[in-house]
Amino acid sequence: MEIKSSLNKISLYRRKITNVIMLSLSFLSALLALVPLIFVFYYTISKGIAHLDLNFFTKLPTPIGEPGGGMVNAIVGTLILVGIGGAIGIPVGILSGTYLSEFGHNKFGSLVRFLTDVLSGVPSIVVGVVAYTLVVLPMKHFSAFAGGVALAILMIPTITRTTEEMIKLVPQSYREAGLALGIPKWKTTVLIILKTAWKGIATGILLGLSRAAGETAPLLFTALGNRFWSTNVFQPMASLTVYIYEYSTAPFKDWNDQAWTAALVLILLISVLSLIFRIITRSKYKV
Amino acid sequence: MNENAELTKEYFEKRKRSTKTSTFIKKLLGNKNPGDFIFERLTLLFAVLVFLLVLFMAWEMYSHSILSIKKFGFHFLVTSVWDPFNEVFGALPIIYGTIVSSVLGLLIAVPLGIGVAVFLSEIAPGWLEKPLSFLTELLAGVPSVIYGLWGIFVLVPWVRDSVEPFLQNSFPNSPFFQGAAYGFGMLAAAIILSIMVLPIISSISRDILKSVPNTQREAAYALGATKWEVTKIVIGNAKSGLLGAIMLGLGRAIGETMAVTMVIGNRPQISASLFDPSYTMASVLANEFTEATSDLYLNALIELALVLFIITILINILARLLVWSTERKWKSNPA
Numbered sequence: 001m002e003i004k005s006s007l008n009k010i011s012l013y014r015r016k017i018t019n020v021i022m023l024s025l026s027f028l029s030a031l032l033a034l035v036p037l038i039f040v041f042y043y044t045i046s047k048g049i050a051h052l053d054l055n056f057f058t059k060l061p062t063p064i065g066e067p068g069g070g071m072v073n074a075i076v077g078t079l080i081l082v083g084i085g086g087a088i089g090i091p092v093g094i095l096s097g098t099y100l101s102e103f104g105h106n107k108f109g110s111l112v113r114f115l116t117d118v119l120s121g122v123p124s125i126v127v128g129v130v131a132y133t134l135v136v137l138p139m140k141h142f143s144a145f146a147g148g149v150a151l152a153i154l155m156i157p158t159i160t161r162t163t164e165e166m167i168k169l170v171p172q173s174y175r176e177a178g179l180a181l182g183i184p185k186w187k188t189t190v191l192i193i194l195k196t197a198w199k200g201i202a203t204g205i206l207l208g209l210s211r212a213a214g215e216t217a218p219l220l221f222t223a224l225g226n227r228f229w230s231t232n233v234f235q236p237m238a239s240l241t242v243y244i245y246e247y248s249t250a251p252f253k254d255w256n257d258q259a260w261t262a263a264l265v266l267i268l269l270i271s272v273l274s275l276i277f278r279i280i281t282r283s284k285y286k287v
Numbered sequence: 288m289n290e291n292a293e294l295t296k297e298y299f300e301k302r303k304r305s306t307k308t309s310t311f312i313k314k315l316l317g318n319k320n321p322g323d324f325i326f327e328r329l330t331l332l333f334a335v336l337v338f339l340l341v342l343f344m345a346w347e348m349y350s351h352s353i354l355s356i357k358k359f360g361f362h363f364l365v366t367s368v369w370d371p372f373n374e375v376f377g378a379l380p381i382i383y384g385t386i387v388s389s390v391l392g393l394l395i396a397v398p399l400g401i402g403v404a405v406f407l408s409e410i411a412p413g414w415l416e417k418p419l420s421f422l423t424e425l426l427a428g429v430p431s432v433i434y435g436l437w438g439i440f441v442l443v444p445w446v447r448d449s450v451e452p453f454l455q456n457s458f459p460n461s462p463f464f465q466g467a468a469y470g471f472g473m474l475a476a477a478i479i480l481s482i483m484v485l486p487i488i489s490s491i492s493r494d495i496l497k498s499v500p501n502t503q504r505e506a507a508y509a510l511g512a513t514k515w516e517v518t519k520i521v522i523g524n525a526k527s528g529l530l531g532a533i534m535l536g537l538g539r540a541i542g543e544t545m546a547v548t549m550v551i552g553n554r555p556q557i558s559a560s561l562f563d564p565s566y567t568m569a570s571v572l573a574n575e576f577t578e579a580t581s582d583l584y585l586n587a588l589i590e591l592a593l594v595l596f597i598i599t600i601l602i603n604i605l606a607r608l609l610v611w612s613t614e615r616k617w618k619s620n621p622a
Binding site for chain 2: 015016018019022023025026027028029030032033034036037039040043044047091092095096098099100102103104108109111112114115116117118119121122123124125126127128129130132133134137153156160184185186187189190210211213214215216217220221224241244245248249256259260263266267270274
């Protein structure tokens with residue numbers, strides 16, 4: 001009897017020790033996960049800020065060996081590319097998301113929902129290859145338009161799924177109220193449901209846009225890059241991300257330095273977008 | 288009278304015709320407002336568009352890689368000479384590099400990611416959980432090319448000067464840690480991949496652990512279980528979902544392009560040593576696509592993209608099914 005109770009004590013003791021060890025390991029992994037975040041931000045800010053000046057936002061890149069210069073063409077280029085992507089991706093995303101939530105309660109709906117999720121897992125470089133065969137090959141030259149098409153394909157899953165989720169949050173009574181007034185369903189959906197869910201949908205759009213702004217791989221052989229000022233969407237166009245790639249892999253010190261500055265500017269650009277995203281999501285549930 | 292009868296006849300015929308057309312329209316609309324009819328078809332059209340997009344992508348890549356598929360056939364996947372100059376394309380070392388770098392990355396990221404998820408869903412108090420979740424998700428929002436930039440100038444020198452000499456001295460006879468320590472190579476790629484997939488694994492795992500109902504935890508506590516024992520039961524309940532989260536991480540790692548391209552060294556070879564440079568499918572595309580001068584070369588590269596596409600699609604389908612099945616399990620059958 002005594003032996004048994006002491007055994008129980010030992011096993012309880014062991015269980016408690018295991019408990020403490022495993023829980024602290026879990027806590028440690030949470031801490032460890034934050035280390036790269038701190039490192040990446042620390043280096044980007046400290047190295048990027050050294051060359052951050054007005055020239056960066058107003059001047060074109062200088063030839064190799066000539067210090068100074070900026071990346072105004074890449075900043076504008078990134079905005080134009082994301083704009084083209086949005087112009088194609090946003091309508092497709094919103095309309096297909098509306099279908100999924102309002103009419104998609106059938107087998108086809110679940111299939112589209114599933115494929116949208118799968119599409120979001122397709123590597124961005126593969127999307128770039130498709131945009132190349134689809135736009136660059138027939139047009140016979142690289143263009144910002146091809147880059148925009150690639151970014152649009154990457155945005156569609158995010159926007160579709162957010163639109164669907166946000167429309168689902170609108171209470172059923174809103175639909176019934178609209179229909180009770182004799183308003184046709186399409187008017188109810190566009191003027192009441194979409195309007196009510198608009199803030200949530202906007203967050204999805206911003207998320208899609210900010211992710212697109214950080215994409216490099218799909219632009220490498222679509223928009224290509226351009227060392228000169230160009231706003232022609234049917235010509236190659238510069239972007240911040242492609243510049244970061246080129247400048248960081250080049251063997252020139254001043255290019256490497258500018259790559260850090262470009263990274264900082266890109267992060268600032270995306271943070272401004274996500275800040276807006278956060279502010280809007282906070283009031284999302286006040287439907 | 289006669290005239291009148293004719294007029295009546297005409298009137299009835301007209302009416303018949305008009306009801307005929309109107310029944311036709313009614314049949315088409317199914318008693319719907321014409322606006323509704325158009326709106327539903329319009330949204331349907333875009334849903335079909337998204338559906339077709341996936342099939343179209345596969346077709347587009349298949350039709351543009353037909354030269355290489357015809358010339359090399361199955362050998363494309365199992366031979367190991369990648370020589371653009373002589374137009375011989377065997378992708379085995381590239382597929383090897385892709386799989387090994389992703390699996391190594393997951394070996395680091397999975398225990399950490401599940402650990403973070405357990406902390407966020409089971410241990411952390413509410414005030415800590417929200418900011419921590421936000422920070423880990425912030426990690427997912429950093430563009431790939433910035434990880435690559437950081438990889439080149441911070442991670443690679445650290446791996447070259449500290450990690451690789453340390454491993455070499457600790458395991459002098461291991462085949463995995465042989466050769467010169469360049470920094471650029473498989474090890475650096477695995478580390479950077481683990482950093483990049485960690486937020487995906489941890490945030491999806493957290494959602495899955497949270498979907499396990501509290502009654503499961505309460506039952507275990509009532510039997511006198513410690514917190515860790517309760518967590519083990521929760522993890523056991525969510526096993527297939529966690530596997531799905533890991534698969535999603537794997538899919539992401541396999542397709543990751545920029546950061547890997549910038550640190551892996553870009554050489555198509557199969558080598559046991561983690562110090563040696565390697566190559567992945569995505570990096571080959573990033574490096575060589577604009578340099579492809581001949582049609583066969585371009586076709587071989589597009590075939591590589593097709594292989595990458597098929598692999599990631601299969602992994603994602605499996606992963607989504609696993610995640611959905613766990614989340615649905617508790618929704619339809621709340622224990």
